[in-house]
Amino acid sequence: MLILIPQSAAAIMRSSGPWGRLSLRINHPERFAVVRGLSERGDGIFPVEPPPEHRLLGSYPPVSTGWWCRVHADLHLMWLALSARRGMLMKLDAFKAAVPNGYKAPGDPGYWAITHAPGLKDAYPEHNLPDLVAWHVTREGAQPISVSVEPEATGICQLKDHWPVHELQNTRIMLIGAGSIGSATAHALAGYGIGHLTLVDPDRLDWHNLVRHTSARRHIGRSKVTALAEDLAALRPDTTVTPWALDVIEHADQIRALLADTHLVVCTADGVAPRRVTGHLARRAGLTAVLACVLQDGALGEILRLRPWPQHGCLTCRRQSLAQAGGLDPEPALDAGYGTGTRHRPMTAVGSDLHLVAQLAAKTAVATILERAGHPDQRLPGEHALLGLRRQPDWAPPFDLGHTAELRWLPATPPISGCPTCEAP
Numbered sequence: 001m002l003i004l005i006p007q008s009a010a011a012i013m014r015s016s017g018p019w020g021r022l023s024l025r026i027n028h029p030e031r032f033a034v035v036r037g038l039s040e041r042g043d044g045i046f047p048v049e050p051p052p053e054h055r056l057l058g059s060y061p062p063v064s065t066g067w068w069c070r071v072h073a074d075l076h077l078m079w080l081a082l083s084a085r086r087g088m089l090m091k092l093d094a095f096k097a098a099v100p101n102g103y104k105a106p107g108d109p110g111y112w113a114i115t116h117a118p119g120l121k122d123a124y125p126e127h128n129l130p131d132l133v134a135w136h137v138t139r140e141g142a143q144p145i146s147v148s149v150e151p152e153a154t155g156i157c158q159l160k161d162h163w164p165v166h167e168l169q170n171t172r173i174m175l176i177g178a179g180s181i182g183s184a185t186a187h188a189l190a191g192y193g194i195g196h197l198t199l200v201d202p203d204r205l206d207w208h209n210l211v212r213h214t215s216a217r218r219h220i221g222r223s224k225v226t227a228l229a230e231d232l233a234a235l236r237p238d239t240t241v242t243p244w245a246l247d248v249i250e251h252a253d254q255i256r257a258l259l260a261d262t263h264l265v266v267c268t269a270d271g272v273a274p275r276r277v278t279g280h281l282a283r284r285a286g287l288t289a290v291l292a293c294v295l296q297d298g299a300l301g302e303i304l305r306l307r308p309w310p311q312h313g314c315l316t317c318r319r320q321s322l323a324q325a326g327g328l329d330p331e332p333a334l335d336a337g338y339g340t341g342t343r344h345r346p347m348t349a350v351g352s353d354l355h356l357v358a359q360l361a362a363k364t365a366v367a368t369i370l371e372r373a374g375h376p377d378q379r380l381p382g383e384h385a386l387l388g389l390r391r392q393p394d395w396a397p398p399f400d401l402g403h404t405a406e407l408r409w410l411p412a413t414p415p416i417s418g419c420p421t422c423e424a425p
């Protein structure tokens with residue numbers, strides 16, 4: 001058995017006392033319970049629960065089923081000793097003697113008790129004993145029960161000594177495309193601690209998306225950005241998500257306005273036109289755009305980092321430079337969606353390969369922000385990454401990756417004269 005103690009409940013037991021009643025929600029099959037309310041002495045029980053969306057075991061009825069009380073540190077030392085030996089009980093008389101206030105004689109089938117022992121660090125500095133522990137008290141005796149107290153922080157701020165949480169929490173990224181790659185990119189960006197995500201995608205989640213998307217079946221029919229915003233709110237509450245069911249081409253004016261409040265743009269939309277428009281809008285706004293896609297029916301992942309810098313060409317110029325150097329322009333093949341495919345070009349990309357590309361896209365975006373914020377250890381080896389998802393040695397350079405999971409970084413190419421995106425209007 002495990003009893004979870006929310007922070008608010010722990011705070012009351014630590015600051016008031018010396019005893020009170022306890023109400024739990026109990027999941028018997030999985031053998032754990034959550035403190036949902038408590039009282040001070042014999043007063044009425046008041047709830048200590050978070051809002052419904054964060055409530056643990058919310059569908060289980062609360063039962064008034066025990067007591068909490070303040071005890072001497074020695075009882076917790078006993079708890080530790082008994083816990084180490086499975087099935088050991090403390091004699092009821094001994095337990096009663098150790099509970100100076102609020103001891104209750106157990107009936108059938110017994111009750112749960114949480115004990116709070118203040119001053120443990122002073123009494124037993126060498127033992128690192130928990131100040132809150134639990135017991136199952138029956139006529140046979142008191143059995144030690146494990147507890148887990150909700151820590152003060154469960155979010156990204158826990159990593160602040162090892163990761164630049166502050167910079168990233170103050171960063172706003174726009175993600176255009178909330179499909180297979182986009183949904184995984186959003187999760188990855190939130191996992192890095194990006195403080196604000198603006199999601200842009202006009203599509204709804206459909207049955208055929210399920211096999212590659214991060215959102216579950218219960219979201220079918222909803223817009224992908226709304227579903228994703230809800231998933232992220234539950235999983236990564238440190239990231240604020242603003243969903244926009246907009247099309248980057250049709251609603252370019254609205255996107256342009258939103259870019260004024262954005263630090264970097266990531267585009268995971270499939271299709272040539274949305275990628276070009278994203279690159280164009282970002283460059284005009286003076287922002288770096290990171291474009292992610294898979295090429296050749298999912299054989300190759302590609303990340304392009306488009307900087308708004310004079311010596312760096314836009315997407316069209318990069319592709320044109322490639323063609324001039326004798327390479328292929330893979331861009332036109334992107335017009336078939338990953339999720340749909342066509343009869344003559346069946347889609348073979350598997351969800352996790354797309355998510356691997358998404359991770360690299362998120363890493364590229366975050367590294368770009370951090371390098372600019374004064375973290376030279378986040379510098380990337382180039383501006384154009386190719387990731388082998390299936391061996392593809394027969395492709396023209398630079399797409400001729402010889403191995404699965406091979407990662408090749410290339411530099412940027414300069415703008416081509418007369419380009420309407422690269423040359424200032």
Ligand SMILES: [Zn+2]
Binds near residue numbers: 313318415
């Ligand atoms: Zn250009």
